[in-house]
Amino acid sequence: MLSRLQISEFHERGFLSGGQLLDGAQVEELLKELTRVIEERDRGDVKQPVLCRNLNSNPETPVWQVVNVWEASEPFRLLLANEKIVEEMAQLTGAGRLKIWHDQIQYKPAETGGVNMWHQDAPLWPILAPMTEVSAWVALDDVDVDNGCMSMVPGSHLWGDQMEFIRSLGSYDDMPGAFDGKDVEIVRCPVRTGEVHYHHALTWHGSHTNTSDRPRRAIAIHYMTEETRFVASGEHVMKPFVNVEDGEEMVGEHFPEVWRRG
Ligand SMILES: O=C(O)CCC(=O)C(=O)O
Numbered sequence: 001m002l003s004r005l006q007i008s009e010f011h012e013r014g015f016l017s018g019g020q021l022l023d024g025a026q027v028e029e030l031l032k033e034l035t036r037v038i039e040e041r042d043r044g045d046v047k048q049p050v051l052c053r054n055l056n057s058n059p060e061t062p063v064w065q066v067v068n069v070w071e072a073s074e075p076f077r078l079l080l081a082n083e084k085i086v087e088e089m090a091q092l093t094g095a096g097r098l099k100i101w102h103d104q105i106q107y108k109p110a111e112t113g114g115v116n117m118w119h120q121d122a123p124l125w126p127i128l129a130p131m132t133e134v135s136a137w138v139a140l141d142d143v144d145v146d147n148g149c150m151s152m153v154p155g156s157h158l159w160g161d162q163m164e165f166i167r168s169l170g171s172y173d174d175m176p177g178a179f180d181g182k183d184v185e186i187v188r189c190p191v192r193t194g195e196v197h198y199h200h201a202l203t204w205h206g207s208h209t210n211t212s213d214r215p216r217r218a219i220a221i222h223y224m225t226e227e228t229r230f231v232a233s234g235e236h237v238m239k240p241f242v243n244v245e246d247g248e249e250m251v252g253e254h255f256p257e258v259w260r261r262g
Helices: 004-013 024-039 074-080 083-093 163-167
Strands: 015-020 051-054 064-067 097-108 116-119 134-139 150-152 187-189 195-200 205-207 216-225 257-260
Touching (some): 004 015, 004 083, 015 083, 024 074, 083 134, 116 163
Antiparallel strands (some): 015 195, 051 064, 097 216, 097 257, 116 205, 134 195, 150 187
């Protein structure tokens, strides 16, 4: 349960540390499951996530991206409806109902993990409207400056869709100190193993390289509320799973409801 102060901090800054969520045994179980899902990714006889791929062409230094691991793993499915997350997500969004848009494992291997370039989530999700989703990002390792923690720009969720400008940045280090007359402050966001961190779908964020000798594994769970509608003109890896018409509420077996008020 978040305090009033934490909720107003989120509305002001566009992100918030939610504190401890999982104990060591729960994290161990999820890490084991992640390893299993990756190892079994080519098997036809076990449930698969929507996407499980190595983004790096060198198999010795993989960068794993797994989308909807919950569809392949019961412990990850249970995490979506974790009592603390959904209660706090309801506080942050004011939702009457919460549904899963999708989840995504972010696994930066030791020493070789690359950059996740600055972005806003919502403009990369053009099949959803309005741009009000909130994500819960759960660390499965201690994530800090050395192994590629996320950075956030406070207040940027109030500046609208600015992906055209963000895309114009040449590299991760090119973020300027000001944009459109506003200060651009970069806040590093370390998150310890088993802790949760929240961010708004319009908050500018990204993460730098992992040059440490430790892996950096985390799962981002992206939540929708009852106000989220399908926009048929957009494209996204989850679009083939949508079974509603343009403008209708996003519902369906691939977008499970995990919380309802009352
Ligand atoms: O884990 C990262 O580096 C970035 C995650 C992210 O972009 C997100 O959760 O929206």
